Amino acid sequence: MPDLLFEIGTEEMPALEVPRLAAELKAESERAFSAAHLAYKRVDLHYTPRRLVLIVRDLASVQEDQVKEVKGPPAAVAFNPDGSPTQAAIGFAKTQGVAVEALERVEVEKKVYAFARQTVPGRKTVDLLPEILPPLVKRLHPSKSMRWDNSGITFLRPIRWLVCLYGKEVIPVTLGTLRASRVTRGHRFLEQEEVTLESAAVYETALEEALVTVDPQAREEAVIGSLKEAARKLKGEYLIDGELLGRIVNGGEHPTPVLGHVSTEFINLPAEVVQATLREEGKFVPFILSDGTSPYFMGFRDGLRDEKGIVRAGFERVVRARLRDSQFFFDKDRHCPLAERVRELRKVIYDVRLGSLWDKVERIRALAGEIVIRTGRGTPADIDRAAFLCKADLVTELVKAFPELQGVAGKIYARLDGEPDTVAVAIHEHYLPSFSGGELPQSDVGIVISLADKLDTVVGALLAGEEPTGSRDPYGIKRQANGLIHLATAKGIDLDFLDLIHVSQEIYTTIEQKVEMSNVVKFLTERVRQFLRHYCNIPADVIAAVSAAEVGNFYRLLRRAQVLTTWRKRETFQSLVIAFSRVRNITKSVETDQFDPKLFTQEAERVLWREYLKVEGQLTRFFKTGDYAEAIERLVVLKEPIDRYFDDVLVMAKEEDLKRNRLGFLSALAGLFLRIGDFSVIVTDNAPS
Amino acid sequence: MNVQEIILQLHNFWRHQGCLILHPYDVETGAGTFNPATFFGTLGPSPWRVGYVEPSRRPTDGRYGENPIRLRLHHQYQTVLKPPPAGIQEIYLTSLEELGLKLAEHDVKFAEDDWESPTLGAWGAGWQVWVDGMEITQFTYFQQMGGVTLDPVSVELTYGLERIALLLQEKESTYGLQWNDEVTYKTLWWEKERQFSIYNFEAAGVERIQEMFGLCAEECRASLAVGLVFPAYDYALKCSHLFNVLDARGVISVTERESFIARIRDLAKGCAKGYLEIGENVA
Incomplete structure (x- = not known):
């Protein structure tokens, strides 16, 4: 059986959204082919920022035959007592297109009816495809849809070409003003961009020759491979997260590594600042060497190897300009110690209902103090100092430019200000875990501030009426609650949090409470049950069993x-x-x-x-x-x-x-x-x- | 290629694409989008193609002339095509080639960036175009302008002239650029950047500017009331600029900010609505 190739060619789609849309296209197509009774072996999924590609392997050339049954009039009406058909039966048979003699008697719910049964021969795949494929595009859900011409079609980005081949045959699928052909496009910056495809089977190799790696897995392996290779040579490690990797792998059709060097003029800029600048400003991957410095980065060019070093020179020039900006922020921030910045937090609104960041800091101090009393963890003086300073870096230029440096900048500045190291470390740690399953705070001071901050955020948002619904969670309190539960259980915090929330509530004196405290209890109870189920693999019946006893002490x-x-x-x-x-x-x-x-x-x-x-x-x-x-x-x-x-x-x-x-x-x-x-x-x- | 050659080259390229070559607007703007040639040009059904330079004032981006790439005033080359031709991305890339950029030797990326202007009540979908990691163009399919859904849509191409010059002249600081072969960017602009930065951040008379904002908003509304949309729009632009100065001066709180933006947006929407009522052909 031949393969089907359906390629939707677009202007560059957002890197982080392509994988989701492609998966949707695959699911929709599988559904559509089963609904159309078309047999196939499997659907392969490929994508780049410029194309979504379905390859349906071994697609049957004809639809399976369908048996169609239609219920007609009751037998008593359709047939005379002698069994001969009445006018009603003749009329029914005619409209169904069957011979009147072929009508059958079938009992439905204790009553007998005349039935027309016929086998509808399956239609040819080539005739069906123009009906099946275009609606798939309309069934996708881009985060934002746009118009680009007057065809009435909307999509994530303009659709510019279609390829549809069943084996060697072009299927004239149309979408808006476009009509599918066998001509696809290779890499944008090749001299000969257009590629004519002999058949669906040659698609991947033909495009690879035209400098387009259509398989995202292959692109990812190539990217990771070059990062590993460079890390080995540099005797260091590369720093990448899922988002940056996604931007690189799906931000180009043929990512090719370019290794760059960070100018030595930034030797005194903390490595974290260098890394953030590389990541945020250029989507470059920083390396960290064994001495803690980050003098190298890797960028990915979309295209061939940078033989002349032109791209490398360009990348390095941009990095230098951006790092000068970061250096400017860093030097400016150093004019004012962190402790003096705390006052500025009064002017920063955390939430209209929940007050300023200063108010939040005050609440964290109070809650952290209570946690110290109840658990005996950490030294009260350090905890109060860390709580006092923990949000001060939010008003530094560096964090305004690189929000991801919150906490990290605070730690660096606190150390330079001569604050105790336990305090500096806790300023960073109190934001942890920063994602589900992420690194946890290790120090007692960091743990206590982290618990206090998270509990305050959750209780405050809920009391203000911001209970998350579906995917809407503006305060990220699901994540905050999960972080709290993860931390409490992993670090053995022997503390009843459902009791502690009442302390938190008392601290919220000024807020108009939209919900009862029982809602907060319900929310946290549900979060902890979810945590047990999905994070700790506790069976559902055991969760039900232990929930019948006290639940507020998450660790116990x-x-x-x-x-x-x-x-x-x-x-x-x-x-x-x-x-x-x-x-x-x-x-x-x-x-x-x-x-x-x-x-x-x-x-x-x-x-x-x-x-x-x-x-x-x-x-x-x-x-x-x-x-x-x-x-x-x-x-x-x-x-x-x-x-x-x-x-x-x-x-x-x-x-x-x-x-x-x-x-x-x-x-x-x-x-x-x-x-x-x-x-x-x-x-x-x-x-x- | 020096800065003025880049401008001439772009004028030449886009006039061959059927664009009218116009001039910067003579009221302060924060971007080429605010120029009436774009704001009104994108409204209504008639085809429209235009190219012009727009000196764009962003008071908060001022750095006293001390930062190599951040500027209080930068120059945009603005192109609008309504409706956009199907090969608009390729046409744009050709314009870069004609500036002497050998694209095959560089890294060119269309990086997602959905532009929106809360003050103009406008949004679109598109990209920042990056060449070797440097953002040189904002490329947007406008979907809405002045609160009005556009039909047909327009494409706006906004070239950052300083950025392109940095790339072509292989310089790291804007002030090191050649405007022509004799005069540098520094000679022309450095002292202005310094003075305006001091003015915007430290010296601007807050009460007077707030008063001016109120007067301009009032003048805009009064003009709209008698159907004079173009004079009204000039005063909406002034409001937008005065707001930017107040913002740089650090006197606008978070909550006030929202209401300032909403006020300007209402004025812009009023202008768009009035313009469409008069009928764009009169324009």
């Missing part, structure tokens, strides 16, 4: 969940769950856990009571230390006496006082388990690992 919540996740696979645990479920089910609606041992009448009751007392004492200790594995170990001891209890004792005794006493006791017993979680919701059979 995770510990309990991890212990239960391990235990739920053991056989002993499964029988314990069964035993507990009996206790739990019978006591669900019981409101008291009061009982009087004197009212126990049976030996099994007294045995269980004695075991209960022993275990309760032990558990109190383990709960204090957070040793939940040991706690469950002790609970297992209760299994036997519980089973015996239910064998021997009739809980729902006729005597009301006996019954109430037994239920009260069982309630107390259930309460022991419920401090870890509701074991009865744990799925133990064939529990997935």
